[in-house]
Amino acid sequence: FVLVTVFLSTLTPKFYVALTGTSSLISGLIFIFEWWYFQKYGTSFIEQVSVSHLRPLIGGVENSPPVPGFSANNGENETNRQSLSECKVWRNPLNLFRGAEYSRYTWVTGKEPLTYYDMNLSAQDHQTFFTCDTDSLRPSDTVMQKAWRERNPQARIKAAYQALELDNDCATAYVLLAEEEATTIIDAEKYFKQALKAGETVYRKSQHCHPQNSQHEAHLRRDTNVLVYVKRRLAMCARKLGRIKEAVKMMRDLMKEFPLLSMLNIHENLLEALLELQAYADVQAVLAKYDDISLPKSAAICYTAALLKARAVSDRFSPETASRRGLSTAEINAVEAIHRAVEFNPHVPKYLLEMKSLILPPEHILKRGDSEAVAYAFFHLQHWKRIEGALNLLHCTWEGTFRMIPYPLEKGHLFYPYPSCTETADRELLPTFHDVSVYPQKELPFFIHFTAGLCSFSAMLAVLTHQFPELMVIFTKAVSIVSSPGLA
Numbered sequence: 001f002v003l004v005t006v007f008l009s010t011l012t013p014k015f016y017v018a019l020t021g022t023s024s025l026i027s028g029l030i031f032i033f034e035w036w037y038f039q040k041y042g043t044s045f046i047e048q049v050s051v052s053h054l055r056p057l058i059g060g061v062e063n064s065p066p067v068p069g070f071s072a073n074n075g076e077n078e079t080n081r082q083s084l085s086e087c088k089v090w091r092n093p094l095n096l097f098r099g100a101e102y103s104r105y106t107w108v109t110g111k112e113p114l115t116y117y118d119m120n121l122s123a124q125d126h127q128t129f130f131t132c133d134t135d136s137l138r139p140s141d142t143v144m145q146k147a148w149r150e151r152n153p154q155a156r157i158k159a160a161y162q163a164l165e166l167d168n169d170c171a172t173a174y175v176l177l178a179e180e181e182a183t184t185i186i187d188a189e190k191y192f193k194q195a196l197k198a199g200e201t202v203y204r205k206s207q208h209c210h211p212q213n214s215q216h217e218a219h220l221r222r223d224t225n226v227l228v229y230v231k232r233r234l235a236m237c238a239r240k241l242g243r244i245k246e247a248v249k250m251m252r253d254l255m256k257e258f259p260l261l262s263m264l265n266i267h268e269n270l271l272e273a274l275l276e277l278q279a280y281a282d283v284q285a286v287l288a289k290y291d292d293i294s295l296p297k298s299a300a301i302c303y304t305a306a307l308l309k310a311r312a313v314s315d316r317f318s319p320e321t322a323s324r325r326g327l328s329t330a331e332i333n334a335v336e337a338i339h340r341a342v343e344f345n346p347h348v349p350k351y352l353l354e355m356k357s358l359i360l361p362p363e364h365i366l367k368r369g370d371s372e373a374v375a376y377a378f379f380h381l382q383h384w385k386r387i388e389g390a391l392n393l394l395h396c397t398w399e400g401t402f403r404m405i406p407y408p409l410e411k412g413h414l415f416y417p418y419p420s421c422t423e424t425a426d427r428e429l430l431p432t433f434h435d436v437s438v439y440p441q442k443e444l445p446f447f448i449h450f451t452a453g454l455c456s457f458s459a460m461l462a463v464l465t466h467q468f469p470e471l472m473v474i475f476t477k478a479v480s481i482v483s484s485p486g487l488a
Helices: 002-010 013-041 045-057 074-086 098-109 116-130 133-137 139-147 153-166 171-181 185-208 214-240 244-257 266-277 280-290 299-311 319-325 329-344 348-352 370-386 390-404 422-429 446-467 469-482
Strands: 089-091 364-366
Touching: 013 045, 013 446, 089 116, 098 171, 098 185, 116 214, 116 364, 116 422, 133 139, 133 214, 139 153, 139 171, 153 171, 171 185, 171 214, 185 214, 214 244, 214 266, 244 266, 266 280, 266 299, 266 370, 280 299, 299 329, 299 370, 299 390, 329 348, 329 390, 348 370, 348 390, 364 370, 364 422, 370 390, 370 422
Parallel strands: none
Antiparallel strands: 089 364
């Protein structure tokens, strides 16, 4: 203790200023890094390292896996299975055209609207939809099989032209050119019309061939996929070019011709087109068929149902009047529909109310996630604005949903608990310049609070030591003398 006292008496005030200043700087850098890591990955770096690396070293034991075949709670397992299915990534039913829309955005802004993960999923979709085991029988299909695997867009386009040189009726080659080479919707529509002509010819030939074997079935399935894809994109071209009634007819015909392909969600394209026509009775008829408890939900289904309920009361809704006289039956129905929609996807209202800026929607979405919210609001914001008072009603009521589900990750009200995997998947699907919406909001980790407090405290000591050096030296010696009995 005497040696410590002598050592402290020889230190100058400059040493204390340097010590406290350095401590403040180091803790400040740690705080900044922790904050950045939390914003990027949603967890504390120090906590993650502690759990992953330090805990095993000090004898921590990880939770043992459950015994196979034993279930403590069947309902909980069912919920887990449902959560896993809700974390599945789906193809965006209203995805844009790469050449005519995504590429034009890149030319203007210099930003890439699609992530590598999203484009890789699309490449896998194209290989699944447009290739089969019998492609080796036709040289043009062999070339296109390689084209869908190419990463370079120019190489894919070059391969499409090579396929057309081998076979002028190669429908998938026209599809690729329509998606990636066409720089306008009009040019894309021309390519798709050529693809439709070629696709219908091949599809009829496949139907008339009757050898019942796996190769024939795969070939017919591929030709069916091509035909459905082309007809759907032609309907979307008509919608984008303002021929709404024609687009609606094409979508209805497609759904009648191929009723078993409901998993492609063509009805969501139909809903958006009918809303543009303001054919609300037809919208209600589509919802009556697809907003069923046995069918998977989507933001388009839930929020369109809420929009129709809001339309009946929104033009005369006033929060002051409602607080005085209470809500009418129609208003209660509208509010409940909004709460249902918000529970399914809580990210949508901020985009509809323009509390967050929109970006181009990705080619794939995660249901109940931020990617689905972006895709829905991008196409449907205009429909909410068109109905007088609808956004006002949404603004007044949407936050009330969260009072009914205080622990959304554990228990839902009308739906299964909110899946915890959405943030990670959305960060892969959405570009880095977009601020991903996170629900529920995570509390700041302990170490961010700790490093912030340590930085502030050491900075305060540095300032006090610099301003009052003699007093701080006396204070330090007094602290050391007070603590001397414990040291002794």
